[in-house]
Amino acid sequence: MAETEVPTDGSSGKPGRWPDRWIGKSVPRKEDAALLTGSARFIDDMEPVAGLRHAAILRSPYAHAKITSIDASAALALSGVYGVVTGEQVAEYLRGIPSVVRTPIRFMPIAIDKARFVGEPVAVVVARDRYLAEDALDLIEVEYEPLDAAIDAEAAMADDAPVLHDVAGSNVAGHRTIINGDPESAFDEAAHVVSLDFHIQRYSSTPMETYGVVANFESVPDRYTVWSNFQGPFVIQPLMAGALGVPGNRLRLITAQASGGSFGIKQGVAAYIVLLCAVSRILGVPVKWTEDRLEHLAASSAATGRSGTVTGAFAADGELTALRFRNINDMGAFLRPPEPASVYRMQSTLNGCYGVQNIHTENYLVVTNKVPVGLNRGYGGTQFFYSLERFMDHAARELNIDPVDLRRRNFIDKDAFPYETPGGSVMDAGDYQKCVDELEARADYQALKKRRDEKRAEGKLYGIGIACAVEPSGSNMGYVSLAQTPEERAKSGAKSGANSSVVISMDPSGGVTVQLDSTPNGQGHATVTAQIVADALGITPDDVDVITEIDTMTSPWSIGSGNYGNRFSVAVTDAVVEGADRVARKLKIMAADQLECAVEDVELVEGQARIVGSDKALSLTRVGTQAHWNPVNLPDGVEPGIYETTTVTADLDGPTPEDTVASSVTYGAIFDLAAVEIDAETGRITIEKYVSVHDVGELLNPKIVEGQIIGGFVHGLGGAMFEEMTYDEDGNFLSGTFADYLCPTAMEVPDFEVGHVPTPSPKTKLGAKGLGDGSSMLAPAALTNAVADALGRADISPPLTMPKVWRWLQETKA
């Protein structure tokens, strides 16, 4: 790419060689050199405190069992074993964590009297090294009394199903109906009513780096310090402190310099942070634990599984007038905070890309004997858009309207933005017709339909699938309380907004450093931040150091901090722009004083503070360091030092009494098309074409945007084609290795074509929207639609594995 030609080191400071702006350029990543040379440090590379001992965790082999006794004497007798901690001991120092849902169920990170999923922690061994700790696990005698397990969520709702939590008396931990508009009348008046049952499985984005925690309890004063690869949302920090029974400033969380991917999954590290804090306190030693892959697959987290029915009302011309969703959500063994956020994240955008005004939603939150669910790429969007977009393709077939055409008839018009959805979101900008023009052109849709006709004439199984989604980004911290009734919300404190904090400083040598609260896991936040600050201060991205570690004792942070909800490019960048502008303003005031000119006449360019249109200039370092070296002689009103802390929030209020809420800051859009051919003999699916058109608003760094989009697609591809956390009917976990849990490799990724139709967001300072979820939310819908089209049947569900497709083919033949 031509725009990468601009050198980003200080040597480029020759007149005329600087770009107008660094933002918008594919600036090479600041993060890469350390990662490529093996010098970046991840959590397992750290020994941050002396005297570390190593933990291994004994886990339940049963999906559901009473724990009648634990005998750790043989383990304790092993030389090198420092201690064994059981759930009962942990319970003395750790309270169960409540969910926002009014249920007596509390989440505990270790089983006490009962194990509720295979892999649930039962005891923790601490020893000199991990090998020894694992030896000791084998010596712990646990007596279990196995119970029948509730594995299938729908079956778990039955009156006679085994109950996970006796205190709740039922596996239905929550049930809410929310009605926006007047769906009942719309259904009464409909020319057509179409319905589709659906199911989407539980799967996981499985970051390559597993969880890691170092927990240290200091007794004078009482304080827990934790190093980990937790990624937020930091709204969980006060919950963790509450569980440990300490004020928030006595639970110090520090994140590692580098984090090996997350895709939301590392939110689940929180469970192990509190568990290992308790263990460190009980044994009086600092404890390190690194999750292994089996532990990760069995017991870290999963995407929410969902089955249910979508029903839609259509006018005679194909206008979608109402939608009804009945969702049964498979939450796993607990409602582990921030759940049930996965169920409510899309609540205010249930209209998708469409102008439908009347929506009825019924959600069941069902606990099952499986690992609890949590954040996973596309959080809540994958499940929702799977149901909506499967439904739209199915309805098109039922109504005998082309699926692209049916969508076009229902899109929100570009002139209708900002558009208030029935659920209360204010969608910022978009041009969905133009996006689909681009999709049709790139895919050559008309030719593709001819190809399908020709293939079918030859007796081949060929199908085309379409799907589209909006991409809510920058989450309102208030949306999760939609899980409560308006009356319940009125009793608890109000919640709103989306805070972001940043510190920008210039040190006495002129070094510029930015501290972020976004805990990235590979998304290039440092690079984009450096681009923004370089633009504001007239320096290069290489002149800007970016710190991405959070230390809750020394960094600015808030409950919104962390890496989730496509937060960076909409919320964090706003804080960076604001902070950088403040620093630039201060530098200009100082420069004007030294250059003896008006502040308005100073520009910061090419490493200098310059009088506009003249050669008169001072180096920025010379100007800025005066704040440290010569504070007495600063202009009036200028504070000594350069250390600007900026916290901004998006203007997003909490839910209304009518159950509406603006869930997010921006709403990007995604339009996907998949064309597949299925081998009738084997069931093998060949993805012949996959085209994806995105509206991400302004592209802050096109190369990083492209990487995010392709990566998101491949997550969706995995969920569509291969990945499932599988259990047998007794709840035994069957996908505990990467040989059983199949992620796409380079051989499975088809050609993937990306188009952009950006409409800048009026809600963000840079016009950017969020983009991290991308086609991870859509590929399961688009590909299942294509396979349904090829097979001519609607009753299929992902993952579209070869054996499953083969079985469907046999059923069709029979």
Place this chain on the structure above:
Amino acid sequence: MTRLSGNSKHSVRMTVNGRAHEGYAEPRMLLADFLRHELGLYGTHVGCEHGVCGACTVLIDGVPSRSCTQYAVQADGASIETVESLADGDTLNALQAAFRNNHALQCGFCTAGILMSATAFLEETPAPTELQVREMLSGHICRCTGYDGIVRAILEAAGVQAEGKAA
């Protein structure tokens, strides 16, 4: 074959990145753990500990090998190369630079193993097709990039222009 006592540590000598190293390992200590925690070479990462993901790949006597499925004592006397061997000081080698230019990494956790496999691959296959690159890469799992940037980077390092997947 030498018999080693299971309960005690044994001296293990190996040449790592051209330099002689000595450390101590129980017979069951994995090579990956030895490199990381005994020799302090943390650039090698462990992703699955069962030989599937490829993150821990190092070159043992020039051959790409999973360091998570063999013991350190098995590599006694071997010559090992890890990701730390690739750059010349601060200067990335051609393969590393190609990874940077092609956005072939995001979180970077799987990258070390891929770089080591690709290093050996390009020595044996200096002008690979895209399909050959993808076949080699299929021994590695990357969850961030979707692999496209990695494929482009390896082809660029080989001096081959990326063409269609059928090439």
